Amino acid sequence: MSGLAIDNISMRFDLPNGGHVQALQDVTLDIKEGEIMSVLGPSGCGKTTLLNIVAGFLAPTGGETRVNGHKVEGPDAERGMVFQQGALFEWMSVRDNVSFGPRMAGKRKSDYMGNVDHFLDIVGLQDFKEKMVYELSGGMQQRVALARCLANDPDVILMDEPLGALDALTREKMQSLVLKLWKETGKTIILITHSIDEALLLGERVLVMAPRPGRIHKEYRLPFAEMGVGADLREVKEHPDYAPTREEILGMIWDMEEEIMGRTEGEG
Amino acid sequence: MTTVNLLCTFERLGETQTELRATPVPEGQIVGETFTPAEGCEVATGWEVFSYQFGTLGSELATETQNVLVSAISGIPYILGYILLIVIFMFVWRAIKSFLTPKRDFTSLKTVTFGDESAVRSETAASILSVIVIFIIWGTFTGSSLIPSFLHLPGPFKGEASFTYTALAPDGTTDDAEVFVTVLDAGEEAAEVEIDPGDGFAKNDQVAVTIYRSEIVTWDRNDDVSRRDDAARIVAINGQPVDFDYNAEDEDGNLLQTPPSFDLDFARVAITNRGTINVVPDQGWQMQPLYLPAPEVVWNRFIEIAKYGYQNVYLTVHLGFSLFRVVVGFLLGAIIGIPLGYAMGLSNWFRGWFDPIVEFMRPVPPLALIPLVIIWFGIGEVGKIFLLFLAALWIMAIAARAGVSGVRITKVHAAYSLGASKWQILRHVIIPNSLPEIFTGARVAMGVCWGTVVAAELVAAEEGIGKMITTASKFQSTDIILLGVIIIGIVGFGIDMLMRWGERYLVPWKGKA
Numbered sequence: 001m002s003g004l005a006i007d008n009i010s011m012r013f014d015l016p017n018g019g020h021v022q023a024l025q026d027v028t029l030d031i032k033e034g035e036i037m038s039v040l041g042p043s044g045c046g047k048t049t050l051l052n053i054v055a056g057f058l059a060p061t062g063g064e065t066r067v068n069g070h071k072v073e074g075p076d077a078e079r080g081m082v083f084q085q086g087a088l089f090e091w092m093s094v095r096d097n098v099s100f101g102p103r104m105a106g107k108r109k110s111d112y113m114g115n116v117d118h119f120l121d122i123v124g125l126q127d128f129k130e131k132m133v134y135e136l137s138g139g140m141q142q143r144v145a146l147a148r149c150l151a152n153d154p155d156v157i158l159m160d161e162p163l164g165a166l167d168a169l170t171r172e173k174m175q176s177l178v179l180k181l182w183k184e185t186g187k188t189i190i191l192i193t194h195s196i197d198e199a200l201l202l203g204e205r206v207l208v209m210a211p212r213p214g215r216i217h218k219e220y221r222l223p224f225a226e227m228g229v230g231a232d233l234r235e236v237k238e239h240p241d242y243a244p245t246r247e248e249i250l251g252m253i254w255d256m257e258e259e260i261m262g263r264t265e266g267e268g
Numbered sequence: 269m270t271t272v273n274l275l276c277t278f279e280r281l282g283e284t285q286t287e288l289r290a291t292p293v294p295e296g297q298i299v300g301e302t303f304t305p306a307e308g309c310e311v312a313t314g315w316e317v318f319s320y321q322f323g324t325l326g327s328e329l330a331t332e333t334q335n336v337l338v339s340a341i342s343g344i345p346y347i348l349g350y351i352l353l354i355v356i357f358m359f360v361w362r363a364i365k366s367f368l369t370p371k372r373d374f375t376s377l378k379t380v381t382f383g384d385e386s387a388v389r390s391e392t393a394a395s396i397l398s399v400i401v402i403f404i405i406w407g408t409f410t411g412s413s414l415i416p417s418f419l420h421l422p423g424p425f426k427g428e429a430s431f432t433y434t435a436l437a438p439d440g441t442t443d444d445a446e447v448f449v450t451v452l453d454a455g456e457e458a459a460e461v462e463i464d465p466g467d468g469f470a471k472n473d474q475v476a477v478t479i480y481r482s483e484i485v486t487w488d489r490n491d492d493v494s495r496r497d498d499a500a501r502i503v504a505i506n507g508q509p510v511d512f513d514y515n516a517e518d519e520d521g522n523l524l525q526t527p528p529s530f531d532l533d534f535a536r537v538a539i540t541n542r543g544t545i546n547v548v549p550d551q552g553w554q555m556q557p558l559y560l561p562a563p564e565v566v567w568n569r570f571i572e573i574a575k576y577g578y579q580n581v582y583l584t585v586h587l588g589f590s591l592f593r594v595v596v597g598f599l600l601g602a603i604i605g606i607p608l609g610y611a612m613g614l615s616n617w618f619r620g621w622f623d624p625i626v627e628f629m630r631p632v633p634p635l636a637l638i639p640l641v642i643i644w645f646g647i648g649e650v651g652k653i654f655l656l657f658l659a660a661l662w663i664m665a666i667a668a669r670a671g672v673s674g675v676r677i678t679k680v681h682a683a684y685s686l687g688a689s690k691w692q693i694l695r696h697v698i699i700p701n702s703l704p705e706i707f708t709g710a711r712v713a714m715g716v717c718w719g720t721v722v723a724a725e726l727v728a729a730e731e732g733i734g735k736m737i738t739t740a741s742k743f744q745s746t747d748i749i750l751l752g753v754i755i756i757g758i759v760g761f762g763i764d765m766l767m768r769w770g771e772r773y774l775v776p777w778k779g780k781a
């Protein structure tokens with residue numbers, strides 16, 4: 001079976017002062033192959049922790065994750081990551097960054113170079129292949145990160161606020177790009193974001209998480225991602241269902257944030 | 269054999285003084301039982317020992333502080349003068365510049381420049397001027413021929429001059445005679461000239477003095493009267509009367525009058541307490557060549573040593589040995605230190621094992637190890653290279669450790685997710701990522717090594733730039749010492765420039781991540 005199964009995962013961090021943080025509690029999720037899911041939630045609700053567990057950087061204190069039918073034990077090329085920023089290798093050219101995965105796997109240059117060039121073309125960096133990473137703008141660097149991830153041909157792509165550091169305009173363009181890549185490659189994608197619009201536009205499924213302990217609060221299935229492929233995202237926002245869904249989720253997260261604030265004030 | 273601290277009280281020059289004395293206890297005696305301290309002494313308690321030591325230390329340090337403060341304060345006018353010079357040059361330069369090209373670049377449009385770090389650049393004109401000023405000051409104080417003579421400070425008096433003295437004979441008569449003074453350059457021989465002795469009982473004298481020296485004139489040597497037999501004495505110099513009788517003493521042998529001295533236009537002339545005349549030619553304001561040779565002297569020395577060597581060793585050999593030691597020591601330190609740093613950055617066990625060693629050795633300056641290294645290895649190359657190896661080792665290890673610790677975890681995670689193995693991550697992520705840190709470490713290490721090698725050579729070496737300086741100091745060849753210092757500075761600067769250039773070339777991404 002391919003796809004991703006998150007089965008009853010719990011994560012508890014023991015703190016040096018003797019206390020502990022229950023970052024995740026009994027999270028269960030099934031993601032089918034080729035699905036794109038966005039994750040929303042107030043700060044500190046365990047989104048990054050969940051992603052790190054799926055990526056294999058963290059071992060959960062309870063439960064397990066299964067990808068393509070086997071248990072996740074550590075990081076692997078089948079699960080690619082796109083970080084917010086700072087994950088590119090500055091000492092390599094754009095092309096060397098993008099071909100990093102295949103090179104590490106020991107593939108022959110003739111076998112991977114076509115692929116690398118193809119993805120660089122798709123993300124619009126055909127003229128910057130020989131440039132060093134530090135010569136690119138922030139948006140271009142994120143496109144390199146996307147291309148690098150895709151050129152390694154993973155089954156699942158995990159993104160932790162990949163567009164968080166970009167300006168609004170670049171961000172919109174990148175959102176279209178992500179949708180396009182999703183459709184073209186048919187990858188399974190989990191995308192964490194703080195932007196409700198981004199979550200609605202990019203997520204076939206939108207997961208809203210709640211904090212303390214981190215858990216799934218509500219899940220939506222939305223048509224906007226499918227609509228957005230190859231279309232103007234601003235038009236998608238005109239859809240009659242869009243604004244009410246947005247309001248609902250916004251209110252939900254507001255309430256959670258308020259509760260957190262109230263609780264901290266009450267404690268302090 | 270045991271030792272005991274005795275606190276002794278005694279009288280000296282009418283004052284009661286206390287002193288702590290460490291005294292051996294004689295064989296077979298036991299302190300507190302059979303041991304009796306010397307007269308006026310008693311065995312000191314622990315507290316007395318402690319307070320005495322800190323009391324002496326305190327008073328010594330107080331005196332030293334006073335000395336330092338006095339020296340520092342006496343330097344303040346010079347510092348202020350120098351600052352004034354800098355500021356004057358600055359205003360002059362600004363005036364010239366604004367007059368010539370009123371430039372309008374981005375920085376010149378900024379209204380807030382004071383406190384805006386990015387608006388402060390190193391002004392090239394100021395750098396050039398500061399170097400020129402150093403050479404001018406140097407030339408001014410040494411009477412250098414490289415700068416026009418109106419910039420020279422007054423030099424020492426050279427050439428011929430004379431003054432007259434008036435001698436008093438026992439019968440009460442006086443007579444004038446002239447003293448011809450020739451002030452010679454160092455090493456110059458006085459020309460033999462017959463002088464006219466003149467008339468009267470006092471005869472003319474002649475004396476040759478080397479610059480920066482003084483000479484006693486035994487004026488009565490050729491006179492008809494003498495100091496010893498006739499108690500003849502001088503009663504005037506250049507017509508100015510002197511009232512000084514060197515024979516008038518009290519019963520303790522102390523003079524009743526202070527010996528007088530005269531400031532003539534070319535020299536200071538003083539009558540000694542034996543009645544002779546001491547001639548001190550005017551020394552001017554310049555530095556003696558022994559203290560500070562002129563720039564062109566140093567330059568000529570440089571040419572000479574470069575061509576013919578110093579004490580049968582060529583300059584290239586001196587320099588070559590010093591550089592050889594630095595390069596070999598540094599390379600060995602880097603070869604061991606970088607892997608050590610990586611190991612410390614990647615493994616808990618290695619970090620735990622080496623942390624105490626590195627943290628202990630880091631603050632120990634390599635110079636402090638020179639005596640030990642000489643005892644262990646002698647003064648051969650092995651010892652010096654070992655010293656430089658140690659100097660470079662800790663710096664490189666710490667730099668490599670910092671380089672590994674400085675890798676962003678997202679890069680490592682990204683590499684793992686792209687399927688890299690541990691070895692590939694070390695090779696393609698951790699090592700390149702640590703290169704900027706390693707280069708910074710290498711620059712520091714090279715600087716430290718260069719400083720250490722010179723110091724080590726000062727202490728023990730057959731050749732090397734430091735050895736050249738030590739040898740020169742034995743012969744008081746200040747020009748060579750100065751030359752050595754300048755070469756050390758230039759080579760050190762050159763090494764740093766080379767490292768910076770290498771850094772720009774090899775790690776162009778530094779500071780841009």
Ligand SMILES: Nc1ncnc2c1ncn2[C@@H]1O[C@H](COP(=O)(O)OP(=O)(O)OP(=O)(O)O)[C@@H](O)[C@H]1O
Nearest residue numbers: 013014021023041042043044045046047048049050
């Ligand atoms: N290594 C750790 N040690 C202890 N506590 C941790 C650790 N990592 C995360 N936590 C805690 O777990 C909780 C979830 O953290 P996480 O980073 O997953 O939140 P997040 O949802 O990604 O937040 P944000 O939206 O701000 O990125 C937080 O309360 C955090 O303090």
Ligand SMILES: [Mg+2]
Nearest residue numbers: 047048049160
């Ligand atoms: Mg996060």
